[in-house]
Amino acid sequence: MSEVLKNIPAVALRGMTILPSMIVHFDISRDKSIKAVEEAMLRDQKIFVVTQRDPDTHEPAINDLYKIGTLAEIRQVIKLPKNIFRVLVEGTDRAELLDMDEAAGYLEAEIACFPADDGSLPTGPAYEAMVRNLKEIFQAYSIEHAKMSKELVHQLLELEELDKLIDQVSINIPLHYEEKQKILEAVSLGDRYELLCLILSNEVQIMQIKKELQMKVKEKVDKSQKEYLLREQLKVIREELGEDTTISDADHFAEELKKLKASPEVKEKIAKEVERFKNVGNNSSESAVIRGYIETLLELPWNKASKDNKDLRNARDILEADHYGLEKVKERILEFLAVRILTKKGDSPILCLVGPPGTGKTSIARSVARALNKKYVRISLGGVRDEAEIRGHRRTYVGAMPGRIANGMKMAGVKNPLMLLDEIDKVSSDYKGDTSSALLEVLDSEQNNKFRDHYVEIPIDLSEVLFIATANDIQSIPRPLLDRMEVIEISSYTENEKLHIAKEHLVDKQIERHGLENANFTISDGALKKIISGYTKEAGVRGLERRIGDICRKAAREILENKKAQVKVTENSLSKYLGKEIYSVNMLNKADEVGIVRGLAWTSVGGDTLEIEVNIMPGKGEFLLTGQLGDVMKESAQTGISYIRSVSGEYGITGQFFKENDIHIHIPEGAVPKDGPSAGITMATAMLSAITEIPVRADIAMTGEITLRGRVLPIGGLKEKLLAAKNAGMKIVLVPARNRPDVEEIASEIKRGLDIRFVESMKDVLPAALVRK
Incomplete structure (x- = not known):
């Protein structure tokens, strides 16, 4: 100091x-x-x-x-x-x-x-080096800092005294006060020199980096400006050519894309297509293809879902109100809903309702959709042969369009609708591909979260769709496809169930459809029962509804032509509206007969009884089968005769009998094809009765397949067969022992009045059927 x-x-x-x-x-x-x-x-x-x-x-x-x-x-x-x-x-x-x-x-x-010069600077070449170094750094700084006066820079670079150069540079460069305070606190001239060089070097680097960033920003802005100008020019050109609608459509698609609820990947794909659409002329054929594709993508519900109704009581009330009976189906739907509520989401099951026509399979799906507050989409698969109907056409084809599944999702507008695959057993395959194989991915819960439609190309999530399929015959559904579905069987309706359905649903529906009112049209219970038994022969209620519709039309005409205030249809007046009865039940025979046995069969429209007749005639040991029998029934007959020959000694039948006599088996209604594995014991019993001339009980019916050793194998369609036996007035029904669990599940209303006996082999069948004197 x-x-x-x-x-x-x-x-x-x-x-x-x-x-x-x-x-x-x-x-x-x-x-x-x-x-x-x-x-x-x-x-x-x-x-x-x-x-x-x-x-x-x-x-x-x-x-x-x-x-x-x-x-x-x-x-x-x-x-x-x-x-x-x-x-x-x-x-x-x-x-x-x-x-x-x-x-x-x-x-x-x-x-x-503090003294002005503290003697801390070197002399000679080192001093000159410091002066030159500071000047070079300052010159670089002045180049980067464009606002510095060139005259000032020139004056400063003329200085040769290091102390004056340091002070003048420190004074004239624009620094923050804190940086200048650091220079002020550098009391030693050497310290001040180092600090100033460091500050200038840092400033040069900062300004260079800043300039680079500004250049990058400028390039981007210039590019955006260029694109904007080019787009505006293109818009004007297209307006001059009359193609301005393309731009407006593209802008509309861009606006719709902003509103679309979808993943970034989906939006990116659509954005690319919109950009392509902008660059394609409106008169180009490709323009229409791209427009259709973009519209399809924008209409698909990628992430849009509806809220399910989780009220179990409401679901139960709707199902009960819409359908009489069908307890298993209702229970399964309510179980699904309960699991959905507990797990907050739950995997949607793939249900397959199997049953005869007219039993309400399609209407059940509609009721389930209403109960769960889901969007309902019905896809009919009957007669579909082309795989592209399911997966869509590739966009390279002319007239390409999405498949039925993607179209169904588009119609629903949400990603969690109820989708009904109607008549899934009617799909077929040809040279265009196997339709059922295409359905495997749709109905596999492990794969359908990324279902790929050939037209859409972007994976569609089907995991939240509630699929319900319907089929008439489970045998027609390919095994791999059936394995992916939970089968719920809907069996035939009893006459009592049909009566309830008619009273609670069908009559009111037809009255409303034909412009009638309950005040001017009534139909009695007796009339309904007679329609069920005499005018329809079906497992469901579709034919019954048609007959009620016929009556309503005639009643409407009567009210208008004859000015009637009310039309009452009773059992006695029914023939006036429907004519004479069409069907009569093939009732049991009045007396026991030799060689005639009543069998039970399942058909696509319910159960039926088959009367099997056997005649023995002198001949050469021939074996005749008539009545349009299929391969399975022919083999059952061959098996039955082989069993009879194996036990012929027990019934006193000589070996020459089969060489000297012909056996003829016939099942009436010869024009109707018949086939199935449930007539074995019936044909064997009829043949043994004819050979031994022992009568068969007239009030007995039977069903079951036979083996060479006489064992009785289980069969299906038991409910329909028991209904047929009951309607025919049979008292005893022989059922395979292995079908006992199926019998226990059948309603007591059907079994009431029937003596159901379980048989394990022909040794149980013959004593029950043959009437020994």
């Missing part, structure tokens, strides 16, 4: 640092600062300026100020409005703040000045 100066007025600066040799003005408004300037003017115009650490401090103490400041000489003081003074000063020396006093009403600092 060279000297200590006391009682030097001081001013605390906010956000500003003054360096030695720097001429600058600053504004003051604090009373202490104004008094300090006035006091300095009264003395020798010397003042100490020091920077505050925090510009927001209003009354700074000594700890709020930097330790190093500048001793300056006041050149000019100008008073401005609002008690603001503008002071022009010139920095002279660096000084250290030792103490500070505020007793006189202004800041009075005790400072110690």
